[in-house]
Amino acid sequence: MSQSSDWAERLGRVIPWGSSTCSKKARFLPDEPGVIVRGRGCRVWDADGREYIDFRNGLGPVTLGYCFGPVDEAIRRQLEDGVVFGHPHPLEGQVAEMLRDSIPCAERVRFLKTGGEAVAACIRLARCHTGRDHTVQIGYSGWLNALASGGRSLPGSAGQHVPPGVPMALAALHHACDWNDTEALRGLFEREGDRIAAVVVAADYVGMGEGESFYPFLRELTQRHGALLIFDEIVTGFRIAVAGVQEYFGVTPDLAAFAKGMANGMPLSAYCGSAAVMDRLDKAIVSSTYGGEALSLAAAKATIESYRSKDVIGHLWKTGEVFCAGLREVFLRHGLAADVRGLCPCAALTFPTTAPAGVAERFFRSAYRHGVSLYGVNYLTFSHQEADIHEALARLDAAVAKL
Numbered sequence: 315m316s317q318s319s320d321w322a323e324r325l326g327r328v329i330p331w332g333s334s335t336c337s338k339k340a341r342f343l344p345d346e347p348g349v350i351v352r353g354r355g356c357r358v359w360d361a362d363g364r365e366y367i368d369f370r371n372g373l374g375p376v377t378l379g380y381c382f383g384p385v386d387e388a389i390r391r392q393l394e395d396g397v398v399f400g401h402p403h404p405l406e407g408q409v410a411e412m413l414r415d416s417i418p419c420a421e422r423v424r425f426l427k428t429g430g431e432a433v434a435a436c437i438r439l440a441r442c443h444t445g446r447d448h449t450v451q452i453g454y455s456g457w458l459n460a461l462a463s464g465g466r467s468l469p470g471s472a473g474q475h476v477p478p479g480v481p482m483a484l485a486a487l488h489h490a491c492d493w494n495d496t497e498a499l500r501g502l503f504e505r506e507g508d509r510i511a512a513v514v515v516a517a518d519y520v521g522m523g524e525g526e527s528f529y530p531f532l533r534e535l536t537q538r539h540g541a542l543l544i545f546d547e548i549v550t551g552f553r554i555a556v557a558g559v560q561e562y563f564g565v566t567p568d569l570a571a572f573a574k575g576m577a578n579g580m581p582l583s584a585y586c587g588s589a590a591v592m593d594r595l596d597k598a599i600v601s602s603t604y605g606g607e608a609l610s611l612a613a614a615k616a617t618i619e620s621y622r623s624k625d626v627i628g629h630l631w632k633t634g635e636v637f638c639a640g641l642r643e644v645f646l647r648h649g650l651a652a653d654v655r656g657l658c659p660c661a662a663l664t665f666p667t668t669a670p671a672g673v674a675e676r677f678f679r680s681a682y683r684h685g686v687s688l689y690g691v692n693y694l695t696f697s698h699q700e701a702d703i704h705e706a707l708a709r710l711d712a713a714v715a716k717l
Contacts, residue, residue, distance in 0.1 A: 317361040322348025336468055337373055337689075345679040347687070353380030355697040358687060366687035367706040371695055374549050374660070377575040377630070378620055379697025385578045388616035389609050398607045405611035412618045413584055417557040418566045419545075422592030425584050425605040429548035429573030430456020432583040433514060435600040436569040440512035440542040442598035443591050448509045450489045450502060453516030455546045455571075462488035470690060493518035494528045499535060507539040512569075516546035517559055519662040519691050520655045529565040542568040542591065548583070549574055553630060553659045553693075556621055578617045582610035626696045627659075633703055634658030634694045640707040648714045652677065654692070662691050673717070680713040 322340050325348070326332040332339045340346045347360035356379055358368045371377075378385060392405075410423040426432050433455040441447060451459060454466035463476045463485050476485040489506070491498050493515075503510065513536050517525060536543040545567040547558035552575030555561040560570060569587035576582055586592070620626060638654045638661050645652045651669035654661045665674045681688050686709050 316344060316348075318348040318364075319344045320348070321361055325349075335373070342675060342679045342682060345682040347682070355379045355381070356695055356699075356702050364685070366682070366685050367702060367709065368687045369692045369694070369706075370687050370689040371693040372574075372579050373689065374553075374574040374691070374693050375577075376579045376693075377552055377695055378578045378617060378626065379695045380579075382578055382620070382697070384620055385580075385613050385616045388612040389580070392608050392612035395608075397609055398604060402606055403608045403611065405608055405615060406606040409611050409614045409618070410584075412615065413572070413586060416618070417551075417570065417572070417586060418560050419568065419570050419588065420586035421589040423584055423586040424592070424595070424600070425582060425611070426600075426602050427581045427583060427604055427607075427610075428456065429546070429571055429583050430458040431602070432548075432571035432573060432585040433544070433546055434458045435585045436544045436571055436587070437512060437514065438598050438600060439569060439585075439587075439591055439594055440544065442594045444511040444540065444542065446509050446511035446541070447487050448489065448506055449487065449511055450491055450499070450513040450541075452491050452493055452514065453518060453546065455514055455516050455548070459488075459514070461485055462490035465490035493521055494524045496528070496531055499532075503535060503539050503541075507541070510539065510541045512536075512542040512544050514544045514546060516548070517550050517554075518656075519660060520664060522550075522554075522559075522657045522660075525559055525563050529559065529563045533565050533567075536568075544568065545570040547572045549660060549691075552576055552617075552621065553627075554657055555627055576617065577610050577613040580610040580613035582607075582614055620696075624696070629696050630659040630694050633698050633700065634661065634692070636700060637692065637694065637698075637703050637707070640703070641710065644707060644711045644714055647711070648717070650677065650714050650717065656691075659694055660691050663688065676717055677714065680716050681710060684709040684713040684716075686710055686713065 340348045349361050350358045351361050352359050358366050413423045414420045451462050454469045460467045461480050467473050467477050476482050547570050551558035551572040560566055571585050573583035635658045638658050641654050651666055653664045655664050656662045686706050
């Protein structure tokens with residue numbers, strides 16, 4: 315047994331799922347690495363020393379690349395002065411100002427550690443501001459917010475019943491709707507409009523381009539019924555555009571949650587919005603000891619400065635387009651029933667329902683054997699240079715040829 319597989323077995327004996335993050339559990343052992351021990355640039359290595367060109371990138375937070383110099387140096391400098399204090403650190407104000415200056419909706423900003431927490435804070439604020447209890451949830455916004463019957467308990471998975479561990483009375487306050495299902499949303503607001511505090515929307519990877527009409531629809535619908543509009547920008551922020559879909563599609567929500575990409579992998583999230591709503595935090599209490607933790611804020615400041623001084627977003631789009639086009643050519647050349655759909659900085663791998671049974675698993679296994687680490691969504695980083703993309707495509711061409 316390899317050291318990597320041995321670690322996977324060891325983790326499984328003490329940690330439910332074998333990881334504290336469900337999506338990180340290795341599903342395709344022994345081809346998939348059971349653990350990753352280090353990363354640099356756009357590459358990672360497992361416990362056996364096998365190298366992979368990585369498109370998982372921490373499941374999205376690593377947007378500049380592993381061990382990115384300016385960010386790592388900022389963390390080291392701050393570590394010499396301390397990590398967390400009993401009063402705010404200046405970095406808390408500096409990063410909040412940077413986000414205010416970059417994000418259309420961000421008149422006020424506050425910090426937490428995870429995206430799910432930030433969305434939960436937005437929901438509490440919306441309920442306080444509107445005096446209403448119900449929410450509409452579109453897409454997956456973290457386990458804290460997976461409450462609705464039929465909602466998503468994990469990315470890409472929808473349940474049919476009340477999620478286990480959620481009281482039915484609580485689930486009844488949350489309504490799950492599909493991305494771009496305008497008719498269902500109209501019907502829901504006709505029935506429950508005067509009880510709905512907010513619509514929380516996380517962009518659909520495959521259909522993200524439909525946001526051009528869907529986001530304006532949501533903006534008009536919520537305003538007409540007196541509900542707030544909350545954008546889950548956890549993935550889309552610092553990837554589709556610095557300010558995410560609100561910048562890319564030109565629709566400003568009342569509140570928004572950011573996390574992945576904001577600090578190049580350090581644990582930090584932000585919830586932000588209009589002053590009229592955010593100032594309700596004097597009554598709707600949201601507080602966390604580690605919200606202003608200085609190492610993550612130092613990383614965020616250096617990350618945002620890197621975005622400002624380098625065309626990070628342009629690079630993600632350019633290399634994403636090369637990768638997506640090249641991967642489609644590989645699939646077409648070998649007759650593999652697969653596609654890459656969505657916007658290029660985070661396009662999704664798709665396999666049609668008519669594809670042969672097990673083809674997706676066989677593809678992922680072969681990709682790992684050929685040194686490419688993939689996920690359902692392809693996360694590009696600033697460290698993916700064109701040479702890395704072409705090398706990854708050559709490896710994947712050989713991987714698909716083996717199927």
